Amino acid sequence: MATFVLVHGSWLGGWAWKRVAPRLRASGHTVLCPSLAPAGPGVGLSTHIAEIVALIDRHDLIDVVLVGHSYGGMVVAGAGYERPQRIRRLVHLDAYFPSPGQSAFDLQPVLRDACDAAAALRPEREAWLIPPFGFGAMGLSGADLEWVTSLARPMNRATHEEPLPGPASGPPHPPATYIRFGGSPFFADAAETALRRGARLLTVQDAGHMAPITDHERLCAVLGRTS
Template sequence: MTTFVLVHGSWLGGWAWERVAPGLRASGHTVLCPSLAPAEPGVGLRTHITEIVGLIDRHELTDVTLVGHSYGGMVITGAGHERPRRVRQLVYLDAFFPSPGQSAFGLQPRLRDACDAAAALRPEKEAWLIPPFGFETMGLTGADLEWVTARAKPMSRATHEEPLPDPGSGRPRPPATYIGCGGSPFFAGTAKTARRRGARLLTIEGAAHMASVTDPERVCAVLGRTG
């Protein structure tokens, strides 16, 4: 059985995995769903990486599978670099697949532009925040859209502006699996990049970007295959 640490995407929390975690646990896996630190001045990508590293150390986890959805791909990459001997593999669910020195905004400049447009509608004193937006374009409708929108919180811009730290040479890198959501346009090119860099590539055909909410059974099934 596998120990999964499921890391959520932008604006979400550990609650985003509520429909996936029970199925994994029913199959005998251990599942942790942390919520990353909320938006405050000074909270950035490095903060979130440190949180996941701290969780691994605090629970004395070994042979762990880190799963990152969307922005969570930035976080699990950094944590995997920090604790490579404790991480069995990194699993990216329709997520960023960064190299050291890259930021989320650098990888997707259109995302920066969209965040700037959304931030322009808020008071100037909140310019350091990225407000939640665009869930309709991620495949959410009806009750699912209401559920996520009611719980989503702003993020600090530093989470998407800070580059992934360089772990230095000679440190082992955990193997990677990339799970593409076939109905999502956001990371189609990223899946190809991951495969070129040696990642195992899996696909959930027709699934939207927020598949953990809209298609939890198939997400659970494909995560079970990564173990």
């Protein structure tokens, strides 16, 4: 059995795994679902990486399967460089697959453009925030859309502007698995990059970007193959 640490995507919290975590635990796995620090002074990508590293150290975790969804891919990549000896495998779920020195905005300039457009409509004092948006386009509807929208919170722009820290060269470590959601157009390039860099590639066919919420049963079946 594995120890899973599940890292959520932009604007979400540990609550986003409420359908995934019980199913993994029922299969005998240990599962932790931390919530990354919300918007506030000085909160950036390095803050979130440090939080995951601290959680691993605090619980003295070893042989961890560290899973990142969407923006969480940036976070788990950074934690992998910090604690490679404690992590069995990194798992990127329809997520960023960065190299050191790359930011989320570098990898998805269209997201930077969307955030710039949104910032232009807000007071200058709020320009450093990225408000939640686009959950409908990510595949949520009905009660799921209402639930996520009610709990989602803004993020610091620095989370997406700050480049990934880490060594300038060398192979990724620990080993990585990339799980592509076949119905999502957002990270097709990242999946190709992961495969090119030697990651194992798995696919949840026809799943949308918010599969941890909308397609949790099939996602858990694939996650079980990464442990």
